[in-house]
Amino acid sequence: MRTSRPVLAVALASAATLAFAGCSSSDDGGEGTPAASGSATDCTPDGLQTLTEGTLTVGASDPFEPWYVGEPSSGEGFESALVYAVADELGFAKDDVEWTSVTFEQIISPAVKPFDVAAYQTTITDERKGAVDFSSPYLTSRQGVIVADEGEFADAASLADLKGAKIGVTASQTSLAVADAAWGDDVEVTPFNAAGDGMTALSSGTIDAMVMDVDQGVAASTVYFPDTHVVGTLPPVGEPEQLGLVLDKGSSLTACVSAAVDTLEANGTLDELRTTWLKSDDVPELS
Known part of the structure; x- marks a missing residue:
C-alpha cells in the first residue's frame, strides 16, 4: 500500500x-x-x-x-x-x-x-x-480548484475568470454538485471515475481545471502533480x-x-x- x-x-x-x-x-x-x-x-x-x-x-x-x-x-x-x-x-x-x-x-x-x-x-x-x-x-472540508501552471487559466482569481473552462470533477462525489452550483452552464463539467484520472487529464491539457477536496488538492499539486497549483476554493453549498x-x-x-x-x-x-x-x-x- x-x-x-x-x-x-x-x-x-x-x-x-x-x-x-x-x-x-x-x-x-x-x-x-x-x-x-x-x-x-x-x-x-x-x-x-x-x-x-x-x-x-x-x-x-x-x-x-x-x-x-x-x-x-x-x-x-x-x-x-x-x-x-x-x-x-x-x-x-x-x-x-x-x-x-x-x-x-x-x-x-x-x-x-x-x-x-x-x-x-x-x-x-x-x-x-x-x-x-x-x-x-x-x-x-472545502472544494478546491486546481489548474495547470502553464495553462490558460493559471492566473484565475475568481469564478468568472474560469468561465468557458473544461472542469474535471469526480463522478458521484460532492465536487460535482459544488461545481454545478458555482458555475452552472458557464463551464463544461467532465466527470472522472477517480480524481487522479482528472489530475492526469489536467496535466496533459485535456481539461483546464480539477475540483476536489482542497487539502487533497494541495497535496496533489505539490507532491504528485507539481506542474499544477490550487487557485482557490468554491463557495460552499448547503450544510458544511x-x-x-x-x-x-x-x-x-x-x-x-x-x-x-x-x-x-x-x-x-x-x-x-x-x-x-x-x-x-x-x-x-x-x-
Missing part, C-alpha cells in the same frame, strides 16, 4: 467526495453521530465489542498525502495520526491497532464491515447515514461538508468513537493535527 505517483490515479478515487460529551447516545438528527448505545464504562478495550477482542481493526484504502504518508500504520499523515489518537483515547495501544485494506465502496455500502472503524476522507451525508454510522465530524469516521450501521462502538473524537476536538489535538498535516488555511474562496 505504499504511495507512488502511478498509484495516485487509483488512490485519489475517494477524495472528499474526494463536529463534548461522554460516551452517550444521540439521535440521528446530529450531523455526525447516529443513535448508538454505550456508557462511559463501555469505552475501554475490555468493554468494546470489536471484531477481534482487544484489537481495533481500521479500514483504509490506498494511502496518499496528506491523509497517509507511507503505510497507514506509519502514524504519519492526518488520518493515520487521527486513528492512533482515537485509539489511545479508547485505551488501545498502537500495537493493538490493525489495518485492513478496503475499497471506498466497501466503506460506504450497507454491507457488514470487515473493520471496526474506517478512516478514508468520507463526507457525512444523509444518504450515507442510511447505510452506515458516522462518528462526530473531525474535519470541515464534514468528514467522519465510518462504522457499521448500528455499531455499538459509534458512541464511544464519537466521544473520543469530541475529546480530541476539545483538548486541541485535532487542531494540532490539522496544523501539522493540512496546508489549506491560506487558500482563498473564489467569488
Whole structure:
C-alpha cells in the first residue's frame, strides 16, 4: 500500500467526495453521530465489542498525502495520526491497532464491515447515514480548484475568470454538485471515475481545471502533480461538508468513537493535527 505517483490515479478515487460529551447516545438528527448505545464504562478495550477482542481493526484504502504518508500504520499523515489518537483515547495501544485494506465502496455500502472503524476522507451525508454510522465530524472540508501552471487559466482569481473552462470533477462525489452550483452552464463539467484520472487529464491539457477536496488538492499539486497549483476554493453549498469516521450501521462502538473524537476536538489535538498535516488555511474562496 505504499504511495507512488502511478498509484495516485487509483488512490485519489475517494477524495472528499474526494463536529463534548461522554460516551452517550444521540439521535440521528446530529450531523455526525447516529443513535448508538454505550456508557462511559463501555469505552475501554475490555468493554468494546470489536471484531477481534482487544484489537481495533481500521479500514483504509490506498494511502496518499496528506491523509497517509507511507503505510497507514506509519502514524504519519492526518488520518493515520487521527486513528492512533482515537485509539489511545479508547485505551488501545498502537500495537493493538490493525489495518485492513478496503475499497471506498466497501466503506460506504450497507454491507457488514470487515473493520471496526474506517478512516478514508468520507463526507457525512444523509444518504450515507442510511447505510452506515458516522462518528462526530473531525474535519470541515472545502472544494478546491486546481489548474495547470502553464495553462490558460493559471492566473484565475475568481469564478468568472474560469468561465468557458473544461472542469474535471469526480463522478458521484460532492465536487460535482459544488461545481454545478458555482458555475452552472458557464463551464463544461467532465466527470472522472477517480480524481487522479482528472489530475492526469489536467496535466496533459485535456481539461483546464480539477475540483476536489482542497487539502487533497494541495497535496496533489505539490507532491504528485507539481506542474499544477490550487487557485482557490468554491463557495460552499448547503450544510458544511464534514468528514467522519465510518462504522457499521448500528455499531455499538459509534458512541464511544464519537466521544473520543469530541475529546480530541476539545483538548486541541485535532487542531494540532490539522496544523501539522493540512496546508489549506491560506487558500482563498473564489467569488
